[in-house]
Amino acid sequence: xxxxxxxxxxxxxxxxxxxxxxxxxxxxxxxxxxxxxxxxxxxxxxxxxxxxxxxxxxxxxxxxxxxxxxxxxxxxxxxxxxxxxxxxxxxxxxxxxxxxxxxxxxxxxxxxxxxxxxxxxxxxxxxxxxxxxxxxxxxxxxxxxxxxxxxxxxxxxxxxxxxxxxxxxxxxxxxxxxxxxxxxxxxxxxxxxxxxxxxxxxxxxxxxxxxxxxxxxxxxxxxxxxxxxxxxxxxxxxxxxxxxxxxxxxxxxxxxxxxxxxxxxxxxxxxxxxxxxxxxxxxxxxxxxxxxxxxxxxxxxxxxxxxxxxxxxxxxxxxxxxxxxxxxxxxxxxxxxxxxxxxxxxxxxxxxxxxxxxxxxxxxxxxxxxxxxxxxxxxxxxxxxxxxxxxxxxxxxxxxxxxxxxxxxxxxxxxxxxxxxxxxxxxxxxxxxxxxxxxxxxxxxxxxxxxxxxxxxxxxxxxxxxxxxxxxxxxxxxxxxxxxxxxxxxxxxxxxxxxxxxxxxxxxxxxxxxxxxxxxxxxxxxxxxxxxxxxxxxxxxxxxxxxxxxxxxxxxxxxxxxxxxxxxxxxxxxxxxxxxxxxxxxxxxxxxxxxxxxxxxxxxxxxxxxxxxxxxxxxxxxxxxxxxxxxxxxxxxxxxxxxxxxxxxxxxxxxxxxxxxx
Amino acid sequence: xxxxxxxxxxxxxxxxxxxxxxxxxxxxxxxxxxxxxxxxxxxxxxxxxxxxxxxxxxxxxxxxxxxxxxxxxxxxxxxxxxxxxxxxxxxxxxxxxxxxxxxxxxxxxxxxxxxxxxxxxxxxxxxxx
Ligand SMILES: Cc1cc2nc3c(=O)[nH]c(=O)nc-3n(C[C@H](O)[C@H](O)[C@H](O)COP(=O)(O)OP(=O)(O)OC[C@H]3O[C@@H](n4cnc5c(N)ncnc54)[C@H](O)[C@@H]3O)c2cc1C
Ligand code: SF4
Ligand code: SF4
Ligand code: SF4
Ligand code: SF4
Numbered sequence: 001x002x003x004x005x006x007x008x009x010x011x012x013x014x015x016x017x018x019x020x021x022x023x024x025x026x027x028x029x030x031x032x033x034x035x036x037x038x039x040x041x042x043x044x045x046x047x048x049x050x051x052x053x054x055x056x057x058x059x060x061x062x063x064x065x066x067x068x069x070x071x072x073x074x075x076x077x078x079x080x081x082x083x084x085x086x087x088x089x090x091x092x093x094x095x096x097x098x099x100x101x102x103x104x105x106x107x108x109x110x111x112x113x114x115x116x117x118x119x120x121x122x123x124x125x126x127x128x129x130x131x132x133x134x135x136x137x138x139x140x141x142x143x144x145x146x147x148x149x150x151x152x153x154x155x156x157x158x159x160x161x162x163x164x165x166x167x168x169x170x171x172x173x174x175x176x177x178x179x180x181x182x183x184x185x186x187x188x189x190x191x192x193x194x195x196x197x198x199x200x201x202x203x204x205x206x207x208x209x210x211x212x213x214x215x216x217x218x219x220x221x222x223x224x225x226x227x228x229x230x231x232x233x234x235x236x237x238x239x240x241x242x243x244x245x246x247x248x249x250x251x252x253x254x255x256x257x258x259x260x261x262x263x264x265x266x267x268x269x270x271x272x273x274x275x276x277x278x279x280x281x282x283x284x285x286x287x288x289x290x291x292x293x294x295x296x297x298x299x300x301x302x303x304x305x306x307x308x309x310x311x312x313x314x315x316x317x318x319x320x321x322x323x324x325x326x327x328x329x330x331x332x333x334x335x336x337x338x339x340x341x342x343x344x345x346x347x348x349x350x351x352x353x354x355x356x357x358x359x360x361x362x363x364x365x366x367x368x369x370x371x372x373x374x375x376x377x378x379x380x381x382x383x384x385x386x387x388x389x390x391x392x393x394x395x396x397x398x399x400x401x402x403x404x405x406x407x408x409x410x411x412x413x414x415x416x417x418x419x420x421x422x423x424x425x426x427x428x429x430x431x432x433x434x435x436x437x438x439x440x441x442x443x444x445x446x447x448x449x450x451x452x453x454x455x456x457x458x459x460x461x462x463x464x465x466x467x468x469x470x471x472x473x474x475x476x477x478x479x480x481x482x483x484x485x486x487x488x489x490x491x492x493x494x495x496x497x498x499x500x501x502x503x504x505x506x507x508x509x510x511x512x513x514x515x516x517x518x519x520x521x522x523x524x525x526x527x528x529x530x531x532x533x534x535x536x537x538x539x540x541x542x543x544x545x546x547x548x549x550x551x552x553x554x555x556x557x558x559x560x561x562x563x564x565x566x567x568x569x570x571x572x573x574x575x576x577x578x579x580x581x582x583x584x585x586x587x588x589x590x591x592x593x594x595x596x597x598x599x600x601x602x603x604x605x606x607x608x609x610x611x612x613x614x615x616x617x618x619x620x621x622x623x624x625x626x627x628x629x630x631x632x633x634x635x636x637x638x639x640x641x642x643x644x645x646x647x648x649x650x651x652x653x654x655x656x657x658x659x660x661x662x
Numbered sequence: 663x664x665x666x667x668x669x670x671x672x673x674x675x676x677x678x679x680x681x682x683x684x685x686x687x688x689x690x691x692x693x694x695x696x697x698x699x700x701x702x703x704x705x706x707x708x709x710x711x712x713x714x715x716x717x718x719x720x721x722x723x724x725x726x727x728x729x730x731x732x733x734x735x736x737x738x739x740x741x742x743x744x745x746x747x748x749x750x751x752x753x754x755x756x757x758x759x760x761x762x763x764x765x766x767x768x769x770x771x772x773x774x775x776x777x778x779x780x781x782x783x784x785x786x787x788x789x790x791x
Contacts, residue, residue, distance in 0.1 A: 343693075343737060393685065394739040432687040462693030462737055477688030479705065484697040 002127050005036040005061040006119060007052055009043035009068040011098055016041075018102035020112040024067060027116045031123045035059050044074050052078070053085035063091040063126040067119050069098040072525070088131030090577065090647055095122040117660055124659035128652045132577035137626045139225040139573055140325040143564050144169065146217055146507060149177020150196065150550060151542025151557045152330035153203045158561030159328075160208035164568045167322060168203065169231055170213045171503070172261070174279035175200055177332050181262065181356065183363040183370075185550060186413040187444045193278060200280045214285050216503075218319065220327070220510040221600070223627065224537030225573045227324045235315040237286035238272070242310035245282035249302035249311065250274070258290035260367075263360045266375065267367035272302050272311075277365060286313075326564040327511060329521060329533070330541040330557070331504045335496040336391045340398040344390065344494055345464040350375040351472060352464060354496040355407065358414055372422055374491055376470060381490030384418060385474045386411050386429040387461045391497035393432070400497045402518060405547035407495035408435045412448040414493065419452040428455040428487065430476050438549070457485065464492050500544055512598075513538045521545050531560040539563050578647035579628035580635060582621040584609055586642035589619030593634035593643050601627035602634060669716035669754065677750035681712035683740045690734030690744045700724040704734045707747045719751045728752075730778040 006028045010016035021039040029037050036059045040048050043066055055061060064087065066078045071094040079089035095118040105111035143159050145152045148170030156166045168175065179185075180200075182192035203209050212231055219230040253270035260267050262275040271290040274282060292299035293313060303311040335356050338346040346352045351374045353361070364370035374381055388411055391399035408431070415427045434456070436442040448454040459477030467473055467488070474487045500519040508515045513533040514522040521540050524532040531540050541560040542553045567573075582593070584607065594602040601624045609618045621643065623634075635643045635650070644650055674680070690704040691697055702710060702722040710719045719725070728748045735743045 389687070389739075395683065396739060396741040399739065432685065458688075460687040460689035460692055460739075462689050462691075462733070475692055477692035477705070479686070479688045479691075482703060482706075484691060484694070 002033045002062045002129075003035045003060055004031075004033040004123055004126055005052070005055045005059060005064045006031075006034055006038075006123065007043050007048075007055075007064065007066045007068075008037070008039040008119075009048070009066065009097070010039065010041045011069060011102075012041065015068070015097050015102045015115075018105055018108060018111045019097055019115045020108060023112050024097075024115050024119060028065075028119050028123065031120055033063075033127050034123060036061065043068050044077050049077075049081040052081050056082065056085040056087055061087065063087075063093075063129055065093050065095055065119060065122040065126055067095040067097045067115065067122075070094075070096050070100075088133075090132040091126065091129050093122040093126050093129070095119045120659040120662070121656040124655040125652045128649070128655055129647070132647055134574040134577045135625050136572045137223075137225055137575050139568060139570050140227075140323045141165065141568050142167070142322070142324050143326045143328060143568060144217075144227070144229055144322070144324040145328045145330055145541070147177070147330035147332055147501075147542070147544065148175030148203075148211065148213065149330060149332045149542060149553075150179045150199070151332065151544075151553045152177070152328070153199050154554050154557035155328050155330060155539075155541045155561045155564070156209050157199070157203055157206065158558050159564055159568070160203075160206045162561075162565045162568075163208070164565065165208050165210070167210045167212060167231075167324075169215050169217055170211065171216050172275060173214045173236075173273075173283075173285045174275050174281070175203065175211060175213060176276075176278075176280070178356075179550060180276060180278075181264075181359055181363075183359050183366075184413065184417060186409045187438070187440045189413070189417070197278050200278070204280045211281070212320070213281060217507060217510065222323075223599070223629065225325045225567065225570075226626075227327055227537065229322055229324055229327070231320045231322065233318040233320060234285075235288075235317050236283065237288070237291075237311065237313055237315050238284055239310045239312050239315075240281060240283045242308045243283045243306075244308050244310075245274075246307065247274075247284075248305045248307070250284060252301050252305045254299065254301060255290055255292050258287055263367050264354070264357045266357060266360055283310075286311075326537050326539065326567045328539045328541050328560050328564055329504070329507060329511070329513065329544050330560075331501045331507060331544045333498045333543040333547075334501055336400065336499050338391070338494070338496065341391060341494075343463045344387065344461070344492070345466050345472070346494065349464075349466045349472060349492075351381075351470075351490065352492045352494065354494050355410055355414065356496070358493050362414075362417060372418060372425070374470075379490070380422075381425060383426050383487070383489045384428070384491045384493065385461070385472075385487060385489040386415060386427070386493045386495065387464075387476075388429065388431045388434075388495045389460070389497075390494040392495075400499060400518060402547065403435060404495075404497045405435070406498070406549050408433075409438070409441060409444065409549065411493075411495050412436075412445040412454070415454040416448045416452045419448075419454060426455070427452075428457060428489075430457050430459060430461045430474075432458070432460055438551075459485075498543070498547060504544055511535055511538050531556055531563055537567060575626055576630055577625075578630045578645060579625045580623045580630070580632070580643055580645050582623065582638075583642045583644065584618075584620045585611055586640050587618075587620040588640050588642075589621065590639060592637050592639060593621055596633045596637040597628075598631065598633065599627050599629050601629075667714050669720075670711055670714040672754060673711055673716065673747060673750040676753060677743070677746035679708075679711070679743050679746050679750075681708045681742070681747075684708040684712075684742045684744075685740050687739065689737050689739060690742075693733045693737045695731060695733065696724075696727045696729050699727040704728075704744045704748075707744050707751075708742060711747055716751070716754075719748075720755050724748060725752050725755065728778070729776070 025037045083089045142165040218232045255271040259265040260269040288294040360366040392404040459479040461476035463475045465473040472489045513535045524534045539560040541557045702724045735745045
């Protein structure tokens with residue numbers, strides 16, 4: 001028989017205001033096995049933990065139940081406390097009286113009744129608990145970073161500086177991400193390339209960093225500390241070891257009609273290309289869909305002009321398989337498509353553009369060489385209207401429910417830069433709210449208004465109507481004057497909502513990392529573990545986790561690196577002992593469990609079994625404890641009832657249910 | 663429940679609109695073709711209902727100027743459907759007991775291309791019982 005202690009926490013008033021904790025203490029004392037019960041204001045505090053330790057010693061407890069908050073919050077705290085007092089940590093169970101009871105109920109009597117039931121269930125389980133011992137697994141001292149934007153670059157540099165090998169996998173031909181497309185950056189207005197390119201170079205020249213560009217993650221297996229990843233290096237058609245980056249091929253390539261991804265399709269590029277002049281690596285790729293040699297067999301100009309003999313039309317995709325201890329996701333974002341917002345006439349007029357397109361237009365290396373001009377006729381604009389919150393903050397099914405967080409600031413930036421360079425241009429910004437929380441951010445926005453004379457109008461735009469003379473009629477609200485405004489503009493710029501890069505869904509599935517309804521990766525805890533995924537060994541960096549500007553991205557990238565380093569610094573990891581185990585006497589070797597196990601943890605052995613005196617060789621299931629994640633799929637599938645999860649055995653679960661139904 | 667509250671609840675029930683969803687962006691008013699004719703503007707319908715000021719809404723010119731074109735309903739980013747509120751307010755007015763509805767002979771002089779069909783139909787309803 002177990003000797004069980006029950007510890008009921010008030011959680012300040014979180015639990016005690018709705019649950020009669022004294023009553024719970026009184027009731028649980030009648031439960032089988034319970035030899036001690038007490039309540040305290042904060043069980044998780046030092047004093048609370050000391051009470052637990054004292055009771056373990058004085059009453060010779062063999063198991064304890066803590067009635068407190070969610071086990072996600074403090075299970076580890078209490079298990080560690082129990083272990084220090086000499087109890088096996090797996091003899092500790094949590095009854096969640098906060099999230100599952102006090103927070104969701106109002107009536108004290110009902111809540112107390114439920115609290116007692118939850119406590120009873122946990123007590124019933126502890127009665128059947130057995131001490132478990134975690135196993136050990138080795139840590140591969142190498143990290144993988146998926147995505148080579150500023151987030152991925154920063155994370156990689158930080159991990160590499162700590163002395164660990166890091167690989168960056170970037171799907172485009174160059175690292176740099178969106179930041180490489182920006183012209184100048186708020187709040188300091190320094191040129192994006194001037195602060196980004198040195199970081200790109202630092203990553204590329206770091207002896208501990210290997211960069212795979214034009215590459216994608218194909219397959220991930222394994223678990224924290226020991227992931228195995230297949231990286232697909234897409235065929236560049238250019239031998240990177242020979243290419244000198246002279247650029248002659250790009251110049252001479254006769255196929256120049258492919259839309260430039262880097263310039264958001266505002267101009268074209270050659271079939272053989274590097275996305276931008278400062279690309280890293282400075283090795284072009286051939287876009288085979290645009291290349292005449294690949295499409296028609298005729299051409300081969302680049303091969304002829306390349307002095308280094310680097311062109312290789314026969315190159316094939318290559319798979320590199322590598323082991324990693326930690327994986328950081330840094331896949332970033334894209335702007336949303338504007339198909340649902342035809343009232344803004346984006347598809348009808350070339351002079352209605354997104355803010356990211358404006359970045360390219362303002363940039364000296366962009367499609368207009370940095371001259372602000374209308375894309376329809378190349379004319380200098382005199383009136384520019386900015387519309388904020390396009391597709392953000394929408395609770396209908398057309399857009400995104402969240403605030404994209406960066407557009408208020410970059411719109412103020414754009415407005416200011418235009419007024420600074422072209423004082424003859426009138427700039428109007430339609431806004432719903434101006435959101436500028438951040439160091440020196442509101443001051444930045446006020447400068448746009450007060451020093452640069454940008455006209456901010458509170459009210460959303462309803463419609464943009466292209467006129468026969470090429471002007472754009474903007475119909476908007478001025479809520480402060482209670483007027484409807486009709487304004488003729490030469491250009492309209494849409495602060496378009498951002499969304500996670502589409503391929504993140506595939507990545508998340510491969511990593512079994514969770515994503516939210518908006519495809520942003522979910523953190524292990526929104527406040528206390530913001531850079532970790534709930535999947536052990538997977539970390540989050542940059543906008544893939546939620547909208548962020550560069551300073552926030554870099555800070556988070558560093559935090560993700562620290563977490564990864566913390567993992568890589570360990571030689572061994574304790575594995576979760578709550579793994580599946582087959583009862584050899586009952587197993588009939590049917591293979592059902594191996595077919596359902598998502599981690600490939602089950603294999604079969606021919607084993608001599610002594611079944612009540614009958615000795616025979618049988619095929620039985622064997623679980624690899626290092627691979628098993630304790631998901632329990634096999635225990636449900638097993639037709640003979642042989643497979644059981646340690647720490648969550650069928651008997652334990654049934655005992656809990658019985659206790660609840662009693 | 664006070665009379666004003668009662669009326670506001672009625673409007674919400676008839677229209678199915680929850681005014682609390684409004685984020686006060688003004689896109690409805692930005693889009694409204696009858697904006698200049700209105701004394702209470704589309705985005706204001708929402709706050710009037712929210713604040714329970716139904717009398718002002720019932721007496722407003724806007725009730726009869728709204729074209730029921732539902733441009734506001736179409737464009738509202740929060741799916742508030744302000745046009746439905748004015749529809750509901752109009753219904754409440756024309757259906758009030760003791761009030762005379764529209765007589766057939768009155769129609770020709772009211773009829774012009776701008777009068778919404780919906781208004782005529784609801785104005786026909788007599789509520790003399
Ligand atoms: C118009 C505009 C203006 C802005 N101006 C400013 C400003 O002035 N100041 C400021 O602080 N911030 C600004 N920002 C925000 C800034 O761009 C972001 O904070 C920053 O780029 C986020 O970096 P990231 O690395 O998280 O994502 P990204 O820059 O999107 O990088 C992600 C990288 O991952 C790669 N990738 C994606 N999927 C995969 C995959 N499956 N496999 C491999 N690689 C993958 C992508 O190709 C990309 O290289 C602006 C944003 C916009 C849209
Ligand atoms: S072979 Fe293809 S990439 Fe090379 S020059 Fe010709 S079209 Fe351009
Ligand atoms: S950051 Fe500003 S413009 Fe962007 S969605 Fe939020 S409020 Fe709108
Ligand atoms: S519990 Fe079973 S199915 Fe799940 S990982 Fe372990 S062995 Fe595989
Ligand atoms: S468009 Fe919708 S959210 Fe905006 S003010 Fe009108 S009703 Fe409110």
